[in-house]
Amino acid sequence: MIVKTAQYCSELLKKSRCRLYAFHNLNHTREVVENVKEISKWQNISDNHTEMIQIAAWFHDTGFSEVYTGHEEASKKIATRFLEKHKFDQNKIEIICNLIDATKMPQTPKNEYEQILCDADLMHISTPNFFYKKLFLRREWELFCDLKMSDIEWHKTNADFLRTHSFKTDYGKKVLEIRKQDNLKKINEILKYFH
Numbered sequence: 001m002i003v004k005t006a007q008y009c010s011e012l013l014k015k016s017r018c019r020l021y022a023f024h025n026l027n028h029t030r031e032v033v034e035n036v037k038e039i040s041k042w043q044n045i046s047d048n049h050t051e052m053i054q055i056a057a058w059f060h061d062t063g064f065s066e067v068y069t070g071h072e073e074a075s076k077k078i079a080t081r082f083l084e085k086h087k088f089d090q091n092k093i094e095i096i097c098n099l100i101d102a103t104k105m106p107q108t109p110k111n112e113y114e115q116i117l118c119d120a121d122l123m124h125i126s127t128p129n130f131f132y133k134k135l136f137l138r139r140e141w142e143l144f145c146d147l148k149m150s151d152i153e154w155h156k157t158n159a160d161f162l163r164t165h166s167f168k169t170d171y172g173k174k175v176l177e178i179r180k181q182d183n184l185k186k187i188n189e190i191l192k193y194f195h
Helices: 002-015 026-042 047-059 071-085 090-102 112-121 130-144 151-164 170-192
Strands: none
Touching: 002 026, 002 047, 002 071, 026 047, 026 112, 026 170, 047 071, 047 090, 047 112, 071 090, 090 112, 112 170, 130 151, 130 170, 151 170
């Protein structure tokens, strides 16, 4: 099912308006799927259970193909239609929809699987790539949300987000949090030059 899902979601993200997004595109989705595998392995989640988290990761941003705000609802509908068509287990479809729901900001995961997807979705904030990823997000917000910020406002927004965000899984708390704090220090260094 993961292979079929990957093919379907890749095509959707490549051919829909998602291809115009600088951040919420196929590259981001692929990264989230890889992050799910990395975190699940560290958390000792069985392959059977990782399957559902990976499927949810593939679908979690597909709703951007229809709407920008509230895309999670659209993502759940797209996932449900596709999975029902392939006679996927109804209980598993519900779990996958709950997983997608958990990624809505502010994140509200209710179990370990949802925690894994939430951390996988925001793992970029703990990587050295964070600084160029946030440029993509800034551009996307300017174009699709009409949200323009000065440089200082943008850096402050990112600093506030990193300061108030908390990873949910043990992996997030023990591994990703340290790297995220490094990025926060760098933003704070940048902000010193705006005073």
